[in-house]
Amino acid sequence: SNIDLLEDLLAQTPDSLAGWCDENQVDATRAYILSKQAVIYWHQRAVTSHIGNLRFVTISPSAVSTGILDDFVKAFGPMVAANLARVGRSGTPEEVARVMAFCLSPDASWINGVDVVTDGGMGAMAMMAERNGDKAG
Incomplete structure (x- = not known):
């Protein structure tokens, strides 16, 4: 930890x-x-x-199609490339924005103190790949 x-x-x-x-x-x-x-x-x-009084929610997007995606892939190397290949695409800013909009809405009023991972399943797939011996995971 x-x-x-x-x-x-x-x-x-x-x-x-x-x-x-x-x-x-x-x-x-x-x-x-x-x-x-x-x-x-x-x-x-x-x-x-x-x-x-307040709600605290963080949003953790993974690879998102923005101007810095190429730099992100270069910085994190094979791990990000492997995750993108598993999912088949990067996320879009609009997809992340919709998660944010939901978290701000009354429908999410009971959500507090959590991090919402918005990665299209990349984290779960990487964890399982690593567990199964894929070091690029």
């Missing part, structure tokens, strides 16, 4: 962050992953302070 690391990351100031990243060997790819985890953790932690 990264909870201690995330707590430490969230305690950093703008002036201390670069040193913290050096000390913890955080390269660009790891920074992306940790920043997503930190946002999710921060929201889940905030739920306990705001019960009944």
Whole structure:
């Protein structure tokens, strides 16, 4: 679990962050992953302070057809390429927006403190592929 690391990351100031990243060997790819985890953790932690007043929901899309998709595939290499091949396509911004719209609607009023993974099943497929010995998983 990264909870201690995330707590430490969230305690950093703008002036201390670069040193913290050096000390913890955080390269660009790891920074992306940790920043997503930190946002999710921060929201889940905030739920306990705001019960009944606010809802906290994060959305975690996977590969989405935007201008940065090629860079995303390059940064994460064979893993993302394999996931895209399994699903057959990337997601669209509109698909992610519809999930966001639902989470903001009264129909989602009981959803709080969760991360909604919008990846077309990529995460599940990758987990099963890894479990079955596919290292590109």
